[in-house]
Amino acid sequence: MSEAKPGAVAVVGAGGAVGREAVGILIERGYDPASIIAFGSERSSGRVLEFDKTKVNIRAYTPRQAAECESAILCTDADVSARIAPELADLGVFVVDNSSHFRMHPEVPLVIPEINGKLITLKPNPPIVANPNCxxxxxxxxxxxxxxxxxxxxxxxxxxxxxxxxxxxxxxxxxxxxxxxxxxxxxxxxxxxxxxxxxxxxxxxxxxxxxxxxxxxxxxxxxxxxxxxxxxxxxxxxxxxxxxxxxxxxxxxxxxxxxxxxxxxxxxxxxxxxxxxxxxxxxxxxxxxxxxxxxxxxxxxxxxxxxxxxxxxxxxxxRRGAALNAVECLILRSNTATKLTGSVCV
Ligand SMILES: NC(=O)c1ccc[n+]([C@@H]2O[C@H](COP(=O)([O-])OP(=O)(O)OC[C@H]3O[C@@H](n4cnc5c(N)ncnc54)[C@H](OP(=O)(O)O)[C@@H]3O)[C@@H](O)[C@H]2O)c1
Structure with missing residues (x-):
């Protein structure tokens, strides 16, 4: 196993509807763009995602490269997540999966941070967390x-x-x-x-x-x-x-x-x-x-x-129903002070 880069996050499926949003939210939340590694299938290898002044390149997913990250947000279909999530978890990467594959798996917590975020920090830490349906x-x-x-x-x-x-x-x-x-x-x-x-x-x-x-x-x-x-x-x-x-x-x-x-x-x-x-x-x-x-x-x-x-x-x-929920799960897990979105009346 290669050494994980502290704080680095893999976003798999970064060129998709949820993945692009996840990369954008990580940048907004202050993650160093160099620590966000965007993966897609071979089809989107070389594609560039643009966020204001920041550009993020998508590369073809390989478990070896993704395992250089501490954590991963999977924004892939259920069959792809079913294969990739255990592979990355075995390599020591904390995985938050957006697909439906693990949602009803008894050993995988299904988490909305505002409701049951404590499940992420229970010992022993779950290696995979599932994001609920939007x-x-x-x-x-x-x-x-x-x-x-x-x-x-x-x-x-x-x-x-x-x-x-x-x-x-x-x-x-x-x-x-x-x-x-x-x-x-x-x-x-x-x-x-x-x-x-x-x-x-x-x-x-x-x-x-x-x-x-x-x-x-x-x-x-x-x-x-x-x-x-x-x-x-x-x-x-x-x-x-x-x-x-x-x-x-x-x-x-x-x-x-x-x-x-x-x-x-x-x-x-x-x-x-x-x-x-x-x-x-x-x-x-x-x-x-x-x-x-x-x-x-x-x-x-x-x-x-x-x-x-x-x-x-x-x-x-x-955003709220997928990418942001996943980013908040990552933040909860990394024990960084979580800035959840406050209630506002307009
Ligand atoms: N859309 C929503 O509102 C929403 C909400 C909650 C949860 N979800 C769930 O989130 C997941 C992603 O949904 P989406 O709407 O973002 O779908 P999407 O727009 O179709 O994006 C899927 C992404 O997966 C990538 N991909 C496919 N095969 C791959 C592989 N072998 N390795 C790496 N990347 C691969 C695709 O990359 P290429 O472009 O290279 O093929 C694409 O970027 C799904 O499981 C979905 O059910 C979606």
């Missing part, structure tokens, strides 16, 4: 303060998911399909099963025998695991919308004990990583390129007052 991260970040104060009996959530959730190629497809539609050409989707231009459709991930899509299944299973609540009643409907970046969710939550709109807002105001909005004009565009989960005004059920509430939330799923 829709789960935004849902639980918004609901955790409410759960802590009043408990949660059930969650009904409908998602409005940006195309970038399906990767960099899906962003290209939104633009090309929109151009085709505007010029009257025949649609030609390849990432999605139907054209995403001027369209809304159920999430494209495969459905299991219960009828839930893969994305919906992740939201159920991961929420139960992170909250350590195996029978939690979560009812998701995941939908793709023609938005480039940032997901939205409509959430109906039933609390376990009596609450009120004002009490819920007060809990959200105190929480980390949340930005409260007083107007109903909250959109994915407002959340794009920001670090917080944005929450619009909370409404109360008229037939179940004090117990059932409706929330509208938006979140940059590439």
């Amino acid at each position: 829709s789960t991260i935004m849902l639980l970040t918004a609901l955790n303060p409410i759960r802590r104060a009043f408990g949660v009996e059930s969650v009904v959530v409908t998602t409005y998911q940006a195309v970038s959730g399906a990767g960099a190629l899906a962003i290209d497809e939104l633009y090309s399909e929109t151009a085709r539609a505007l010029s009257g050409e025949k649609e030609s989707p390849s990432v999605f099963p139907v054209s995403c231009a001027f369209n809304v459709f159920p999430h494209e991930s495969a459905r299991d025998s219960t009828g839930y899509s893969g994305e919906e299944r992740k939201m159920i299973d991961e929420s139960r695991r992170i909250w350590d609540s195996p029978t939690l009643n979560v009812l998701p409907t995941c939908v793709r919308v023609p938005v480039e970046r940032a997901h939205a969710q409509s959430i109906v939550i039933k609390t376990a004990s009596a609450s009120s709109t004002n009490a819920i807002i007060e809990e959200l105001r105190k929480a980390e990583g949340i930005r409260l909005h007083q107007s109903f004009e909250l959109t994915p565009r407002i959340a794009a390129h920001t670090d917080q989960v944005h929450i619009g005004p909370v409404r109360e059920s008229e037939s179940d007052p004090g117990r059932t509430f409706v929330l509208w939330i938006c979140c940059d799923q590439l």
Whole structure:
């Protein structure tokens, strides 16, 4: 094993939608660009990522070169992560994986730093940590303060998911399909099963025998695991919308004990990583390129007052829902004072 460079971070899949974001956040958070080693497949070897004045070169992934880093953020598909993560962990590299591969693995912690970050620092330190699904991260970040104060009996959530959730190629497809539609050409989707231009459709991930899509299944299973609540009643409907970046969710939550709109807002105001909005004009565009989960005004059920509430939330799923979560896991692990994003009211 070669000597790890102190503080060096490998970002694998750096040219992808999440990977590019991870490199950018590391630079913003003060990591020396020379200590960020960007890897991709052979296809993106030699590509250069540009961030203001900083350029980062992508090289083809090799375990030997990546093992020169202390830690690695994997921004690769599940099959690639399944191969690379154990390989790097065996070489002594601390791995945070963005893919779904390890999320339900009993020995791999599934972490949202604001909720269960302590799992990263337990002894012995876990060699691999899994980042939850982006829709789960935004849902639980918004609901955790409410759960802590009043408990949660059930969650009904409908998602409005940006195309970038399906990767960099899906962003290209939104633009090309929109151009085709505007010029009257025949649609030609390849990432999605139907054209995403001027369209809304159920999430494209495969459905299991219960009828839930893969994305919906992740939201159920991961929420139960992170909250350590195996029978939690979560009812998701995941939908793709023609938005480039940032997901939205409509959430109906039933609390376990009596609450009120004002009490819920007060809990959200105190929480980390949340930005409260007083107007109903909250959109994915407002959340794009920001670090917080944005929450619009909370409404109360008229037939179940004090117990059932409706929330509208938006979140940059590439950033808060993936890359930033991974960087915060790295920071937690390296015991550097963690600067989590504070709550702001606008
Ligand atoms: N997009 C989201 O909103 C989101 C949110 C949460 C989690 N995730 C998860 O994060 C992971 C990355 O998603 P993404 O949306 O960023 O996908 P993406 O845009 O398709 O990027 C995937 C990256 O993986 C690289 N790659 C493929 N094979 C590789 C190999 N053998 N060695 C090294 N790099 C390889 C690709 O590099 P080349 O360009 O060289 O092929 C590409 O840059 C996925 O597991 C996804 O499920 C995504």
